[in-house]
Amino acid sequence: xxxxxxxxxxxxxxxxxxxxxxxxxxxxxxxxxxxxxxxxxxxxxxxxxxxxxxxxxxxxxxxxxxxxxxxxxxxxxxxxxxxxxxxxxxxxxxxxxxxxxxxxxxxxxxxxxxxx
Amino acid sequence: xxxxxxxxxxxxxxxxxxxxxxxxxxxxxxxxxxxxxxxxxxxxxxxxxxxxxxxxxxxxxxxxxxxxxxxxxxxxxxxxxxxxxxxxxxxxxxxxxxxxxxxxxxxxxxxxxxxx
Numbered sequence: 001x002x003x004x005x006x007x008x009x010x011x012x013x014x015x016x017x018x019x020x021x022x023x024x025x026x027x028x029x030x031x032x033x034x035x036x037x038x039x040x041x042x043x044x045x046x047x048x049x050x051x052x053x054x055x056x057x058x059x060x061x062x063x064x065x066x067x068x069x070x071x072x073x074x075x076x077x078x079x080x081x082x083x084x085x086x087x088x089x090x091x092x093x094x095x096x097x098x099x100x101x102x103x104x105x106x107x108x109x110x111x112x113x114x115x116x
Numbered sequence: 117x118x119x120x121x122x123x124x125x126x127x128x129x130x131x132x133x134x135x136x137x138x139x140x141x142x143x144x145x146x147x148x149x150x151x152x153x154x155x156x157x158x159x160x161x162x163x164x165x166x167x168x169x170x171x172x173x174x175x176x177x178x179x180x181x182x183x184x185x186x187x188x189x190x191x192x193x194x195x196x197x198x199x200x201x202x203x204x205x206x207x208x209x210x211x212x213x214x215x216x217x218x219x220x221x222x223x224x225x226x227x228x229x230x231x232x
Contacts (some may be wrong), residue, residue, distance in 0.1 A: 001185060001208060002201045003192045006177070026199045027175050033201065035225045036152040038175050059143045059154050061122070061221055063179070069117060076119045083142045085118045085149065092117060105177055107223060109151045 002031065006040045020047025020096070029110045036109050043067070043094060043102040051093035056109050058092070060084035065102030068095045118147065122156045136163025136212070145226045152225050159183070159210060159218040167209035172225050174208070176200035181218030184211045 004026075011022040020043055027038035043049065043065075051070060062082045068075050069084060070093040077097065078084060086092045096102040120142075127138040136159055143154035159165065159181075167186060178198045184191050185200060186209040193213065194200060202208045212218040 001187050001190075001192065001203070001206055003185065003194050004199055005197050006199050007197060027201050031201055032203055033173065033175065035173065036175065036223065038177070038199065038223070057149065057151065059149065059152065059223070061154070061177070069119065071117050074117075076117065078119050081121050081123060083120055083122050083154065085143050085147055087117070087148055090117055105221070107152065107154070107175070 009040070011042070014049065017050030017052065018048060020044030021049055034110055036107050038105060038107050041094075041102075041104050041106055043096045043104075045096050045099050045101070047102070048095040049093055051091065053089050053091045055088045057088050058084070058086040059107045060086070061105045063103040063105065065096060065100055065104075066098035067102045067104075068097045069093070070095060125156070127158070130165065133166030133168065134164060136160030137165055150226055152223050154221060154223050157210075157218075157220050157222055159212045159220075161212050161215050161217070163218070164211040165209055167207065169205050169207045171204045173204050174200070174202040175223045176202070177221045179219040179221065181212060181216055181220075182214035183218045183220075184213045185209070186211060 009024040014021040022042045024040040072091045125140040130137040140156040188207045
């Protein structure tokens with residue numbers, strides 16, 4: 001078993017179509033996670049991820065902060081303790097709507113490794 | 117997309133081999149999660165999950181509290197913000213070692229649905 005703190009994983013900046021977004025890949029295929037991988041995101045106030053879709057799902061848990069998820073003609077607010085399930089091929093964008101850093105976990109299937 | 121709070125999912129009590137453990141299945145196969153599912157655990161002070169192993173992995177994020185993970189001849193302490201990866205067939209048990217509720221996320225592959 002492996003125990004570590006997420007903060008000890010070096011963050012990477014998401015550039016394309018995003019603003020103020022950092023990602024940490026905290027449980028990875030390289031570590032042996034053959035089915036799904038865990039990432040931690042920090043989104044600054046006024047920051048957002050790209051508005052996009054892809055054929056894999058997102059399983060998200062909100063650790064801190066407040067935001068809005070934008071979809072196809074819909075927006076839903078979320079906050080600490082909220083859980084979000086985005087299905088494959090669903091348009092989505094995460095926006096920080098608060099005045100502090102938005103911190104969340106976002107898991108995706110393995111072998112679908114991408115920046116978001 | 118689906119947005120909800122984990123606290124709104126009714127908890128179930130884990131009985132066999134456990135003490136003071138409640139589980140919430142927060143993202144499930146029934147919801148469309150075909151690859152992996154998300155569960156939330158609360159473990160009371162002095163509580164623990166069974167010492168066991170199975171052929172699927174655990175991906176864990178510690179939300180609150182302090183605990184110890186017991187493995188095959190090893191114990192490792194953990195706390196808030198820690199990430200734990202337990203590989204398939206690895207002996208493991210989560211124990212609350214603090215004086216407040218231990219709260220964590222534990223994800224497993226879909227189609228391996230079980231109580232722990």
